Amino acid sequence: MNQPEHLATFIQTIHESLLDNSFVKISLGNYKGAEEQLKNIYIKRVLIKKEEKLSFTYRYKTRDIVKNFGVAEGIGLIEKALQEGFHIATLFSTQFDLIIEKINQKTVLRKNASTNPNATSLEHDKAKNRLIKPQEKPYLHELKITDEEGNVYKNAQDKYRQINHYVEILSTLIKDIPTQNLLKVADMGSGKGYLTFALYDYLTNVLKLEAEVTGVEFRPDMVQLCNRIAQNTGFEKLNFVEGTIEDYNSIGTNILIALHACDTATDDAIYKGITAEADLIVVAPCCHKQIRREIEKHKASNELDFLTKYGIFLERQAEMVTDGIRAMILEYFGYKTKVFQFISDAHTPKNVLVVGIRNPKAQQKNPEILEKLKATKAYFGIEYHHLERLFQL
Ligand SMILES: C[S@@+](CC[C@H](N)C(=O)[O-])C[C@H]1O[C@@H](n2cnc3c(N)ncnc32)[C@H](O)[C@@H]1O
Incomplete structure (x- = not known):
């Protein structure tokens, strides 16, 4: 061909x-x-x-x-x-x-x-082979996903499936990175910690790896709740720290994730991952306000006004441009990137994953990427992108 x-x-x-x-x-x-x-x-x-x-x-x-x-x-x-x-x-x-x-x-x-929109792929098989089984998981009970016997509550079925889906995706991505003696994982903006717990459980109990997982979260109530559940579950190397992503010391982190960290918090997380030379960076961006505002400022004088005058297109444009530039910057720092929809948009519109896999052999700081970044900003009428500013590119 x-x-x-x-x-x-x-x-x-x-x-x-x-x-x-x-x-x-x-x-x-x-x-x-x-x-x-x-x-x-x-x-x-x-x-x-x-x-x-x-x-x-x-x-x-x-x-x-x-x-x-x-x-x-x-x-x-x-x-x-x-x-x-x-x-x-x-x-x-x-x-x-x-x-x-x-x-x-x-x-x-x-x-x-699609001629098979309702096909289940491996879904049915997976129901039996879920990576995170619901039984004997006190943390799933404490997070109100299951009852004491390990039955998933009806209203938590979606959340339970989502947790498994995240872990499945991560399990595939983890295969692409070098094995470490101690895997140091940071989950930025960990919230109630559903994924943080499930990932720790998967790494230590399924893969039997020595892993240290830290959730970073600025809401003290969430941090206290998660630390209490981690202690009750006996997850010794899972801990949650109260603080901002910006202030977190990420040095030594091998895997950095940030799921639905709002707006530029995703950029702060990527910045922490790149500066730590993390092997794997996985973010599910949330809102894209910073770039939306930038595009909005210049939309009248921009050739793209026929799109950006409609709120929904402006929103989608801001999302694509924000995440496209994130991927570009990851590539600039030698990461191989993937961007894909990880969950049907019937569940949530926040369904894009941006993944960076560090490739130590890749060319670093290719000036052509900076040129492209400059041209992209000019085209969309953007003064700056938060991640670009963090690196002072
Ligand atoms: C939408 S929730 C997502 C929680 C979790 N990652 C998930 O996907 O279930 C985003 C969380 O990030 C936290 N957050 C947002 N910006 C942050 C920042 N700059 N530093 C620390 N935490 C932050 C919020 O408090 C919130 O709990």
């Missing part, structure tokens, strides 16, 4: 759909390669001995052969199959169908409405 950017987008979308659990299946067809009698490959996601795999069914004219591969290896094989003979592939996800097709030496990429 030519047009490598289409293939790269297709492959990246597979990654994202596995991460956000919207993946349903993949099919490859119109084979014109060298292998005799091969017609199609069908790929689904399976759990084998609690490990996620991609199961390939190779359909030949008269027989099927099934082979299971690790996720990374499997995705590599899909890429290879598209370069070596398959002329069409469809990624079926609950969000959309993405089709890559080679027509007359050209590669086209099409996104259609």
Whole structure:
């Protein structure tokens, strides 16, 4: 297949759909390669001995052969199959169908409405294989997610699923970072600590890692509540500190997360992560007021006024520009970035994750990125972005 950017987008979308659990299946067809009698490959996601795999069914004219591969290896094989003979592939996800097709030496990429919007991917299997089981978890009871017997309350089902979903995403991302003897994790703006507890539980009790997890939160009532629950649960290396993200000493942090830290608090968190050279930075941004105000100031004199005069578009523009610049700055400091929707927007509009994975081999401080940042600000009529200002770029 030519047009490598289409293939790269297709492959990246597979990654994202596995991460956000919207993946349903993949099919490859119109084979014109060298292998005799091969017609199609069908790929689904399976759990084998609690490990996620991609199961390939190779359909030949008269027989099927099934082979299971690790996720990374499997995705590599899909890429290879598209370069070596398959002329069409469809990624079926609950969000959309993405089709890559080679027509007359050209590669086209099409996104259609999902034909499987209600498919459960691994959801049903996962109900049995949740990473955070509800039973025998005093903290879930104290956080009012379960009753004393470990039954999830009806009104906490969404929260419980969300906690598991976060942990699943993090569990996949954690595989990409170097293993440490002691994992030091900081959760910025930890609030009531749902995720902080679940992550500590997963790292120490499921992965059996030595982990020290700190929740940073300026609300004293939350900090007291969470510390009390941590003590009652016997989570010795989970603690919550009262203070601001800005003042937190993040040195030595390997994983930094910030979920729904308001407006520029997300920038403060990213700043803390980059300056600590954290291996993994995961933020779910919340509101985007700072950039919204900047765009609003210049909207009348800006070519984009046909969009920004509508509140809803201004809001979306501010979100994309704010998070796009965050990703750009992460890349400037040598982070590989991913941005994806991690939860259906039926649950919450605050559903984008910005992820940075530190790549010590990546070029640091590429001046072209600063040029792009400058041009982007000029285009959108932005004087400054809070994260840019923190680094004095
Ligand atoms: C929307 S809540 C999210 C809580 C939690 N991360 C979650 O996703 O369930 C945001 C929390 O961040 C805290 N917060 C916001 N800005 C902060 C700052 N600059 N320093 C410390 N905490 C902050 C708020 O008090 C609030 O508890």
